[in-house]
Amino acid sequence: MIAKSVAYVWVSLALFILVLYLVLRVCVMQSFVELERQNTTRNIARVLDLISEREATIDSKASDWSAWDDAYQFVQDGNPRFVQSNFALSAFTGMDLNLIAYLNNSEEIVYARWHEPGSDSMTPLPENIRAAIIDAGRLTTHPTTQSSVRGILMVKQGPMLVASRPVVTSNEQGPVRGSLIFGQLLGPREIREISRVTRVPIVVKRLDEGPLPAGFREARREMSESGKTVVQATSRRVVAGYATVDDIYGRPALIVRVNLPRSVYDRGLALTDYALSAVVAVSIVFGVIVSALLARTVRAERECDQKTIDFYRRTVAAATNGRLIITDRAEIEKMCHAPVARWHAHEATDMRSIRETVIAVASSAGIDHDRAVTFATCAGEALTNAIKHAGGGTASLYQRTEGILFMVSDQGPGIATLMLPDVALRRGYSTVGTLGMGYKVMVSLADRVYLATSSQGTTVAVEMRLEPEDLPVPNVGYIGAPCC
Structure with missing residues (x-):
């Protein structure tokens, strides 16, 4: 009888601990998984914001150089003194640009130079970049004096952040005489700088080159269904967030991944483990105390029953x-x-x-x-x-x-x-x-x-x-x- 009662107590405690474990692991940990997802989403949003800020910075620089009386005249007459005065190598390195190009309204290049990352010279504009600019159309079309086009242009040299502004007078009066295009490659150096600022490791892959690695393929497939940022736990210690970046045509051009330690998830595990350990310890103490009380109670009842039976045995025998x-x-x-x-x-x-x-x-x-x-x-x-x-x-x-x-x-x-x-x-x-x-x-x-x-x-x-x-x-x- 006592063994069965004690067994009921311990089985009940075991079931309680099991249910608590499931609640902690399924419900509570799900909350930490959601917090981890939100934290990863915020971090990848920071990366995308920095890319957008770089585009805005290039656009601001292009605005300064496009609304300029000298540039307005240069697009019309091609004055070589304007080039000699303004387009030294320092213009590229000082503004951290790889591309500067002036085009007239006929999409003819008035001036265009390319600065290869890491070099100390300027070269004529590569043909593939010239074709990309002309074919894009959007970069050379400005219906108003306040028009602005910026985004990512995919070229062989790499994804390039570009900004195009209409060439107008210094007081931003028209008519528009052409376009000024600034470009900056989004290369390894720029990615490292964004990673340094955001303090998260970043990997950027092009969507127009070859098969993607497995993790990127799975994220791309999931994003094509949900259209949102994708968060995946790549291992017990690392969680990755994926997002796409559109080009100037509004088409997905890049897929960005940030890798984060699973600190939020680990804190959740530690918290639930502490809670579970505490409950297990309390349950064990409770079980031992209840078992001892049950044993004592049953022992007392048995002694009482035995005394009663002995009394009745003697009494009945005598009667x-x-x-x-x-x-x-x-x-x-x-x-x-x-x-x-x-x-x-x-x-x-x-x-x-x-x-x-x-x-x-x-x-x-x-x-x-x-x-x-x-x-x-x-x-x-x-x-x-x-x-x-x-x-x-x-x-x-x-x-x-x-x-x-x-x-x-x-x-x-x-x-x-x-x-x-x-x-x-x-x-x-x-x-x-x-x-x-x-x-x-x-x-x-x-x-x-x-x-x-x-x-x-x-x-x-x-x-x-x-x-x-x-x-x-x-x-x-x-x-x-x-x-x-």
């Missing part, structure tokens, strides 16, 4: 002049050896043949006929109780040196300890509300009645000696219960 003995099943079985007969009785109709056998065996053992019939009556009462209260039982008949013994065992609910005196001694008492005379009849007519009962069932043994014992017939009545 019945030793005819009714309350014991346990093992003690009753010690008195029995090989049975003369055995029955499995479940119906009252089974009793006729059993009664006849009991009378026959008792008579053959030397018991006179009247006493044999009396013994059969006691056996019938014992068997009737088993059928009535337990749905039947096993009956056995034993022949002993000093007499015969009839034993009935069932698997019913048993007789509660506090009911034993009433069942055994009180006239007309029954545990099921029926006319209860069975035990009183047995105690009055048999030489000995042995009773063992528990929640696992009841065993009753009725004994008839070969020679009648000179014992007074008990005066059965009522006896109260003791207090523990």
Whole structure:
């Protein structure tokens, strides 16, 4: 009983811890995963903002050089002194540009030079870049004096941040005479600078060159479905955020990845682990205390029950002049050896043949006929109780040196300890509300009645000696219960 109760306590605690673990890992950690996603999204947004800021800076510089009376005149007459005065190498390095180009309204190049990253010279504009500028169309079309075009132009040399402004007078008056285009490659040096400012590692891949690495391909496929920034945990320690950058035509041109340590996720794991450890520790202490209290309570109840049973055993034995003995099943079985007969009785109709056998065996053992019939009556009462209260039982008949013994065992609910005196001694008492005379009849007519009962069932043994014992017939009545 105590083992089962303790097992229930520990199983309940284990289930509680399991449910808590699932709640922490599924619900609470999901919140940290969402925080991690938001943090990664903010960081990749910072990277995109810096790229946009670089475009804005180039656009601002182009605005200064395009709204200029000297440039306005130069686009019209191609004055070489304007070039000599303004387009030294320092113009490119000072503004951190790779491309400066003036075009007239006929899309003819008035001036264009290219500065290769890391070189100390300027070269004519590469043909592929010239073609990209002309083919783009958007960079040479300015419907108003305030017009502005900026973005990314994809060329062989790399993704280039470009800004185009209309060439107008210093006070921004028209008509527009052409276009000024500034360009800056978004190369490794620029990526490192953005990474330094944002303090996150950055990888940029072109979408128009070859197959992407696996992580980029998966992110690109997911972005094509959701159209949003994608966050993926690439390992237990690293989370990556992906986003695309459009070119001047509004088409995805680049895919940017930022790699971040999973510090938010790790804090969530640490928090849930601490919480779970604390709950486990408290649960263990609680389980130990409850188990000890249960053991103490059950032990006290057993001691009380044992004292009660001992008291009833002595009291019942004294009240019945030793005819009714309350014991346990093992003690009753010690008195029995090989049975003369055995029955499995479940119906009252089974009793006729059993009664006849009991009378026959008792008579053959030397018991006179009247006493044999009396013994059969006691056996019938014992068997009737088993059928009535337990749905039947096993009956056995034993022949002993000093007499015969009839034993009935069932698997019913048993007789509660506090009911034993009433069942055994009180006239007309029954545990099921029926006319209860069975035990009183047995105690009055048999030489000995042995009773063992528990929640696992009841065993009753009725004994008839070969020679009648000179014992007074008990005066059965009522006896109260003791207090523990």
